[in-house]
Amino acid sequence: MPSFFIAVKRVSYCISKSIRRMIIFAPHNMLSDPPFGKLDLISCRNVMIYFQPVLQRSLFAIFHSALKNGGYLFLGKSETANEYSDAFNPACSAEKIYIHNSAGKADNLATPMFNVPSFQPVQPRVVRMQDMASPDFEMETVYTRFLENFMPASLVLNASNNVIHFFGNYMDYVSIAPGKASFNLFHIISKDLSLAASTALSRSRAEHAAVTYTDILVDTSAGRRLIDLSVHPIVLPGKGDSGLTAMLFTDSSRPAAEEEGVREKYDIRTVFTRTLRT
Incomplete structure (x- = not known):
């Protein structure tokens, strides 16, 4: 239990952050939106009982197209797939668990139709010599060099503090909340890092230095630990400041001599005072 749930005021439980980070929450119409393909498992318990037979057949057709061969289908205690036994073989009748047979005959299961947007074919990009001088190509080069030099958790921000690129294992430091999506740094960054990030960004932009x-x-999914937060202006070769900023999160173990620019031990009182002045 402690590995998966956190007690809340001793009367209820909240699922742990490490589990929530592996789950994507999104609205989905199971009858009209296309499912993922080659699924290992579909759990649809106590849903069929609310549908008329026509809708039930549509759902089984979707399950038949979405599950991989040998995948599992879980139904509720009052539900059954016996009508489609060629496609769904009972694995545990008592628990209503079925194994999918992709080669099974399903003549009464019409192929599902989904609301899929149309897409134009994409032609492979050919890089010409003149393209290598374009801003897009230069930014790709910057990203490549950035990845090669800084593999720890890191972000690239634009001038409005919106994250335009994520690198490494950043999920201990930022989190995307359910609802309307926002990639503004201060909407998603850990509260433990918010003040330090704000001050470091202001100093880096004002002083044009790391x-x-x-x-x-910082509180992380692995427990509390000490980290270093670094902010670096991104400079385009021959063009100077790009308006972009890199923010890196590393364990507090790197010697100060390896870093250029301003480097100081984080003290919340000093940082807060500096923030008030700016």
């Missing part, structure tokens, strides 16, 4: 705060205590 700024690093060390030994920041």
Whole structure:
């Protein structure tokens, strides 16, 4: 239990962050939106009982097209797939667990029709010499160099503090909340890092230099740990400041001599005072 749930005021439980981070929450119409393909498992318990036979057949047709051969279908106690035994073989009748047979005959299961948007074919991009001088190509080069040099968790921000690129294992430091999507840094960054990130960004942009705060205590899925937060202006070769900024999160173990720019131990009082002044 402790690995999966967190007690809330001793009267209820909340699923742990490590589990929630592996789940995508999104609205989905199971009858009209296309499902994922080659699924290992579909759990649809106590849903069929609310549908008329026509809708039930549509759902079984969707399950037949979505499950991989040998995949499992879980139904509710009052539901059954016996009418489609060629496609769904009972694995545990008591628990209503079925194994999918993709080669099974399903003459009474019409092929489902989904609301799929039309797409234009994409031609492979040919890189010409003149393209190598374009801003898009230069940004691709910057990203490549960035990845090669900084593999830890990191973000690329534009001038409005919106994240335009994620790198590495960043999920301990930012999280996307359910609802309307926002990639503004200060809507998604950990509260433990918000003040340090704001101050480091302001200093880096004002001084046109890298700024690093060390030994920041952060709550992560693996427990509390000390990290360093670094902010680096991204400079395009021959063109100067690009308006983009890189933010890196690393464990507090790298010697100060390896970093250029401003580097100081994180102290919340000092940082808060600096924020008030700016």
